[in-house]
Amino acid sequence: MSMSWADVRFMLERARGLIRRGIASLRTRGPAATWARVRRQFARRAPPAAAPLYFPADAAFAPFAVPASDAPRASIVIPVYNQATYTLACLRALAEHPPIATCEIIVVDDGSTDQTGEWMAQVAGLHYHRRATNGGFIAACNDGAARAAGEYLVFLNNDTVPQPGWLDALLATFDAHARVGLAGAQLIYPDGRLQEAGGVVFDDGSAWNYGRFDSPDDPRYASVRDADYCSGAAIAIAATLFHAAGGFDTRYAPAYYEDTDLAFAVRERGLRVLYQPASRVVHLEGITAGTDTGSGTKAYQVRNRAVFAGKWKNVLHRQPGAGRIPTAGSVVRKRQVLVIDAETPRAQHDSASLRLVNLMKMLGNDDAHVVFLPADLRDAQDDTMRLRQQGVEVWQAPFVNRVSTWLREHGQRFDVVMVSRHYVAAEFLPLVRRFAPQARVVFDTVDLHFLRELRGAELADDAGLRRAAEQTRARELALVKRADITLVVSPVERDMLSTWLPGARVEVLANLHALADGGLPFAQRRDLVFVGGFRHPPNVDAVLWFGREVFPLIRARQPDLRFHCIGMGPPAEVLALQAHPGIVVHGHVPDLGPYMDGVRVAIASLRFGAGVKGKINLSMAHGQPVVATSCAAEGMHLTDGHDVLIADDAGAFADAVLRLYQDADLWARLSAHGRENIARHFSMDAAQDTVRKVFRARV
Known part of the structure; x- marks a missing residue:
């Protein structure tokens, strides 16, 4: 099949986006981590071979x-x-x-x-x-x-x-x-x-x-x-x-x-x-x-x-007309929603993935048929299977070769198309507008990327990063203008966009969590924990700052404490923290339950970032109190001393951790109020009206 102008435009936008993100990664992550990301991006992955069919041996009967x-x-x-x-x-x-x-x-x-x-x-x-x-x-x-x-x-x-x-x-x-x-x-x-x-x-x-x-x-x-x-x-x-x-x-x-x-x-x-x-x-x-x-x-x-x-x-009479060969669009007789993200969400790895998986679950429960298309077109195996068992129709190579061809064939199916992240939306929005003109287009920012980049630039005092953040800002605002509805994760980000683009329709869809069991009581819990993937630069900075500057102050006053650092892909400098007494870097763990239910205090030591912080939501959903920075608590409806402790310099952060660690009454209050915060602001019940307004009601 010959290449169309839609294919060329898509490939050019993808190439520009990869170059921009590569330069930003070099500045924030360094050459080694950037090269690892490049290899992961371009690695060829053949689809998993279908399991051979089983047949019993053809033998004479025996009991x-x-x-x-x-x-x-x-x-x-x-x-x-x-x-x-x-x-x-x-x-x-x-x-x-x-x-x-x-x-x-x-x-x-x-x-x-x-x-x-x-x-x-x-x-x-x-x-x-x-x-x-x-x-x-x-x-x-x-x-x-x-x-x-x-x-x-x-x-x-x-x-x-x-x-x-x-x-x-x-x-x-x-x-x-x-x-x-x-x-x-x-x-x-x-x-x-x-x-x-x-x-x-x-x-x-x-x-x-x-x-x-x-x-x-x-x-x-x-x-x-x-x-x-x-x-x-x-x-x-x-x-x-x-x-x-x-x-x-x-x-x-x-x-x-x-x-x-x-x-x-x-x-x-x-x-x-x-x-x-x-x-x-x-x-x-x-x-x-x-x-x-x-x-x-x-x-x-x-x-x-x-x-x-x-x-x-x-x-x-409600059934399709006789003689029509069923297609993927006609066989599903309910609202159809297409969701596009950079890759298949891995709900056990990061909060953005958990939010997206729970959103798709909510849509399915609200009688919509959800189709998911990962921009990288890769089969994520177990994560793909979990989505399919949830009822999500997931596409990947080799069944999709060119996204323009796929959208040309399937675009007319959809009532709503949601594209996540600014660099994915920049690639896909022109194709969506062309091949699904009837669909409402939702731009899910996940968080405002430019805000995170700008804060990182200010922390590093890097003029080049500031310029890159302003360029990201211009691209994100342009996408907000082009979408019918834009989703952000916090009221803070909604208010920012409303100031800059007063005519844009912006809705808040925060992280989505289910309340877990409360876990062990105060007396049976031990230690401190941080959870966050290390492909995310704010998490690397947060752990390095806490491990190097805060935790030594804590250990000096309570030598038996350990700090558990959990997250996929810890870089060398994070692994090196294990040279400090009491710091354990676990990397990715398949089951966070024991750490949520058995560790006494969670750490959210972010010094820059944007959006709402899934690590805080996760801990609070389990009844695990949190000590956080002001940046980490931003937009999360939290009050210092009521449902969280907030501190921003090393000495005050160490004091807050030890106070919460040693005070059973304070721990119990923060635990209860944190769970109330999740139920009120970050549960699927709390998000139901917004989800229906965005994905079901007429614009």
């Missing part, structure tokens, strides 16, 4: 055992009619990779005449029920459900090979999402192609297997998503709901459309039908009934379409 429990969470119901070798492969797969969840397996034999009865009787732990007469798929499933003891019914075709982890992923859908009535697996052909990523139903009652023959790893099919129905080859539903709905409707007997009908019945009760891509099941399709709709059992698919259309005629 074996399947998972079994007297108190199952899930009852796996497998209806069978002949095809004993396929049933054997399905059961072997369940036996060789047992789930974590307790389960029972019920095979309902609908009158087989092959080796089914002989083999099933020799499978230990299996509940085998043979029906007196052949009644078809629906009768066999309803029979199995009546014999099930599990909280959830899981219907599984015998011509399937469940992949490792399939059942736990399917059940986790009910725990992770609200109002889930039914969850369905991702169905894959034996050759690795996608068979179904949830189904689409048209207004005439006909249906479509979404994603058929595409890659299972395509971003369109890789996230949890509402579906019109999920194929009964592998679905889960609460047993009470299944029985309340009357089971599979016998008017469709012997088979076909009963799964679609059940999904519509679930939604009629105000519950959701979700497709779960992490639950992968190989489905041979048509082994028992064949694939010819002109003869045999498969012919009921044509007849039952008319039955289904008659039953649900009052709701089918």
Whole structure:
């Protein structure tokens, strides 16, 4: 494909931005750290290889055992009619990779005449029920459900090979999402192609297997998503709901459309039908009934379409028109929000990432479909997977090669486009305006970068940094003018922008935190902690100042104290602080809980920066009191002595730390008031009105 002017303009803006940021990094971080950032920026990362499909060994029958429990969470119901070798492969797969969840397996034999009865009787732990007469798929499933003891019914075709982890992923859908009535697996052909990523139903009652023959790893099919129905080859539903709905409707007997009908019945009760891509099941399709709709059992698919259309005629008019091939835009029938940031957020690493992840969660909970596009187009693996399990449609290479091409194809989908950070917005806003002209454009500053740069320049007394900060200011203000709405994280920054650009619409969306348990009491806590990633220059300066100038004053008066320094990528000068007695530099830790819940006092020793400080929010959400500088406490609705202690010179900071460390009553007051501050100003409940005003209401 030839390069367009949109591609050229995008690449030129990206090149200018990289050069500007590289020069600024050289001035603030030095050559070594800058070179590391350059290598990370341009490193080639191939997408992770898809896990090979698992198939049990093809061997002669020998007795074996399947998972079994007297108190199952899930009852796996497998209806069978002949095809004993396929049933054997399905059961072997369940036996060789047992789930974590307790389960029972019920095979309902609908009158087989092959080796089914002989083999099933020799499978230990299996509940085998043979029906007196052949009644078809629906009768066999309803029979199995009546014999099930599990909280959830899981219907599984015998011509399937469940992949490792399939059942736990399917059940986790009910725990992770609200109002889930039914969850369905991702169905894959034996050759690795996608068979179904949830189904689409048209207004005439006909249906479509979404994603058929595409890659299972395509971003369109890789996230949890509402579906019109999920194929009964592998679905889960609460047993009470299944029985309340009357089971599979016998008017469709012997088979076909009963799964679609059940999904519509679930939604009629105000519950959701979700497709779960992490639950992968190989489905041979048509082994028992064949694939010819002109003869045999498969012919009921044509007849039952008319039955289904008659039953649900009052709701089918809401479905898409027949004959339209579903697209990523049309298959999701709710508000669609595109979010663009520099890279995939890593909520366990920095507060900006946590804020963005929680914002996308809030949008999803408010019935929006969120699409995320990282500017670096990289698959962040576990972090990408977490977003997809949250219901966010995440795109990356190789499924996106040129962002202009992707936006040209997808831009018309979106009601709102949010672009984070000024250097990302500078690259993407022209493309968004061109290819998504209908969308409201939101510029998320994350924090005002120029303000942080200017304060750093003043601290360093560097004229070059001051000029660079003024240039950043001009670029940020220009982007505020071009956006429909601008988001800042504090009232201080909102007031600044209102002064400079009185006509701009600016809203405050602060850090977003959930209150954690209070952790250990005062007497069982020890030591001091600082949390902050070291790709952020203010954090490097803060730790060096505290470690070199403040902590020695503290240790001189209380020698048993230790200072825990936590954050990804500590540079050499921070690592060198460990030469000082009592300082421990941990780098990144995967679980901050023990440090939030077991360390007595948090340190926020920032001497320059902007926005609101996630490290303070994080500690206060855990009930951990904080000693902070005025810069760190700016815009956070904090009062010295009420919910924080504030000090700015080394001696006063040391005094405040020791006072808080030794005074149990003061500690308890600050702990309680800090949690109140989070609930009032930084919780998702507190942000709900702003999020709805920005992303849902009409401008």
